[in-house]
Amino acid sequence: MLKDITLGQYFPGDTVVHRLDPRTKILMVLVYIVALFIAESFVSYAVMMLCLGLVIGISRIRLSTVLRGVKPILFVIILTALLNLFYSEGNVLVEFWIFRITDRGILNAIFMALRIIMLIMGTFMLTYTTSPIMLTYGIEKLLGPLKVFKVPVHELAMIMSMALRLIPTLIEETDKIMSAQKARGAEFDTGNIIQKAKALLPILVPLFISAFRRADELAVAMESRCYHGGEGRTRLNNLKMAARDYLTFAIGAVILAGVIVLAHFGL
Amino acid sequence: MSKDPILKIENLTHVYSQGTPFELSALNGINLEIHRGEIIGVIGHTGSGKSTLIQHLNALIKPTTGKICLDGRDINESKESIKAARSKVGLVFQYPEYQLFEETVYKDIAFGPKNMKLAEDEIDVRVRASAKFVGIGEELLERSPFDLSGGQKRRIAIAGVIAMLPEVLVLDEPMAGLDPAGRRDIMENLMSYHTETGAAILIVTHSMEEAARYAKRMVVLDHGKVAMDGTPEEVFSRGRELRQMGLAVPEMTELADKLRDMGVPLEDTVYTVEQMLSALLKMERGREHA
Numbered sequence: 013m014l015k016d017i018t019l020g021q022y023f024p025g026d027t028v029v030h031r032l033d034p035r036t037k038i039l040m041v042l043v044y045i046v047a048l049f050i051a052e053s054f055v056s057y058a059v060m061m062l063c064l065g066l067v068i069g070i071s072r073i074r075l076s077t078v079l080r081g082v083k084p085i086l087f088v089i090i091l092t093a094l095l096n097l098f099y100s101e102g103n104v105l106v107e108f109w110i111f112r113i114t115d116r117g118i119l120n121a122i123f124m125a126l127r128i129i130m131l132i133m134g135t136f137m138l139t140y141t142t143s144p145i146m147l148t149y150g151i152e153k154l155l156g157p158l159k160v161f162k163v164p165v166h167e168l169a170m171i172m173s174m175a176l177r178l179i180p181t182l183i184e185e186t187d188k189i190m191s192a193q194k195a196r197g198a199e200f201d202t203g204n205i206i207q208k209a210k211a212l213l214p215i216l217v218p219l220f221i222s223a224f225r226r227a228d229e230l231a232v233a234m235e236s237r238c239y240h241g242g243e244g245r246t247r248l249n250n251l252k253m254a255a256r257d258y259l260t261f262a263i264g265a266v267i268l269a270g271v272i273v274l275a276h277f278g279l
Numbered sequence: 280m281s282k283d284p285i286l287k288i289e290n291l292t293h294v295y296s297q298g299t300p301f302e303l304s305a306l307n308g309i310n311l312e313i314h315r316g317e318i319i320g321v322i323g324h325t326g327s328g329k330s331t332l333i334q335h336l337n338a339l340i341k342p343t344t345g346k347i348c349l350d351g352r353d354i355n356e357s358k359e360s361i362k363a364a365r366s367k368v369g370l371v372f373q374y375p376e377y378q379l380f381e382e383t384v385y386k387d388i389a390f391g392p393k394n395m396k397l398a399e400d401e402i403d404v405r406v407r408a409s410a411k412f413v414g415i416g417e418e419l420l421e422r423s424p425f426d427l428s429g430g431q432k433r434r435i436a437i438a439g440v441i442a443m444l445p446e447v448l449v450l451d452e453p454m455a456g457l458d459p460a461g462r463r464d465i466m467e468n469l470m471s472y473h474t475e476t477g478a479a480i481l482i483v484t485h486s487m488e489e490a491a492r493y494a495k496r497m498v499v500l501d502h503g504k505v506a507m508d509g510t511p512e513e514v515f516s517r518g519r520e521l522r523q524m525g526l527a528v529p530e531m532t533e534l535a536d537k538l539r540d541m542g543v544p545l546e547d548t549v550y551t552v553e554q555m556l557s558a559l560l561k562m563e564r565g566r567e568h569a
Contacts, residue, residue, distance in 0.1 A: 188372065188377075189378055191334065191372065192372045192375065192377075193390075194339055194365070195339060195365060195369070195370040195371075195372070195440070196365075196378075196390055196394060196440065197362070197366060197391050197394030198390070198394055199394070213380065214380045214390065217380035218379065221377075221425070222377055
């Protein structure tokens with residue numbers, strides 16, 4: 013159940029997608045998101061889907077793994093689709109009680125659901141194929157210019173990478189604590205909403221305590237390795253853009269332009 | 280001691296994430312009988328299936344195939360049978376002090392009995408009795424568990440399970456991370472619970488010495504199967520097999536094996552210092568007579 017959440021998980025590999033510069037991947041995800049929101053027709057969605065499929069195919073990550081990431085928010089997707097289905101203007105097809113289904117509504121519902129699903133799958137591909145260290149290094153580099161405005165870019169990137177790193181650990185810990193309390197006769201799925209909320213206390217208290225303990229230990233461990241922020245810190249491996257990165261940028265630009273043109277012609 | 284086993288594990292297998300690429304079979308056909316009043320040491324290499332096995336015993340994990348019977352009844356039969364299994368089979372996890380959450384030691388120990396819907400005065404009796412078992416004095420009962428030392432927290436957590444008066448007490452590495460004095464204290468607390476209630480005790484451990492010292496029966500798990508099941512003497516006489524499974528035999532057994540290899544005619548299975556001493560003395564005496 014809790015293990016289904018794969019957010020922030022990294023699947024090591026040695027494919028072109030894995031080897032791409034993290035900056036390239038982050039920027040391409042942004043381009044992908046923009047293109048998704050511009051896309052308004054079956055043709056452009058087909059193009060986007062093809063791109064996503066290609067990336068998944070090249071990266072050799074199983075489709076089922078990528079789809080699993082969508083599962084936790086299935087409810088949100090269905091709700092969005094339903095809202096779009098019932099509250100869109102257009103030619104009325106079916107009408108009953110307060111509901112009115114229009115042709116435009118059906119299209120909107122399909123596109124909205126597709127958009128969210130593809131959005132999640134696309135962004136998951138980033139974390140699936142990029143190690144957390146590379147990911148934060150990429151973000152740090154991309155946000156680098158903000159340092160001029162005294163934005164603590166390095167620190168933010170570090171906080172993010174630690175948060176990503178801790179999610180699976182905390183999930184595992186929650187599982188363990190739940191089992192331990194169940195062994196003491198705790199029940200989490202019975203009673204009314206107040207009883208259910210109260211039943212969470214035996215999980216949340218130990219979880220918070222252990223999270224703080226972990227944070228404390230992590231801080232000490234970092235300090236004892238002389239961590240003092242990003243200033244003057246150098247890297248063993250510096251990021252370098254390669255030919256494949258420039259090629260990816262070119263492909264991204266072509267696709268984005270293509271989707272814009274398609275949208276312009278109302279396709 | 281009745282003849283029928285309190286817990287009977289029949290052909291238990293468990294496969295994690297069945298049908299996904301992460302499929303992993305943790306248990307492959309375990310058959311085991313646990314009788315009242317037994318003290319069993321469960322030993323196995325990391326990944327041998329120990330933790331998976333013990334979580335089956337109180338229905339925290341459901342078997343993929345096979346079944347677990349408590350007093351002859353399948354524990355996964357209904358909601359009631361699961362509930363009964365949770366209170367009759369007490370499970371103490373690794374580092375149980377991380378599950379403490381209440382404001383006072385008293386309330387934390389009372390959590391289990393409360394979930395069993397016992398009467399207030401019965402709960403009070405049980406909390407005080409189990410605190411005594413683990414050597415937590417009355418004066419500590421109103422303190423916050425988070426103010427106490429690691430060893431005390433561990434004992435309070437164990438008391439929280441003992442307060443449910445389980446007939447089978449299962450502990451996963453109860454001594455991990457404690458100093459020798461703390462380890463001895465906890466083992467003695469458990470032994471006094473054992474002698475007073477006649478409960479069966481299952482201790483999962485890495486430490487052969489500790490298992491050998493307290494357990495009358497040892498079960499060795501390897502690759503999700505019961506590899507050996509017998510008295511400590513029987514198990515340690517198969518030292519070479521144990522080493523092949525990646526398990527360490529007690530230091531004295533190892534020493535005895537080495538001495539035998541060097542041609543010293545040591546008899547008997549030896550796994551404690553005392554046994555080593557008596558075996559050596561016996562040999563010495565035998566030489567004098569010759």
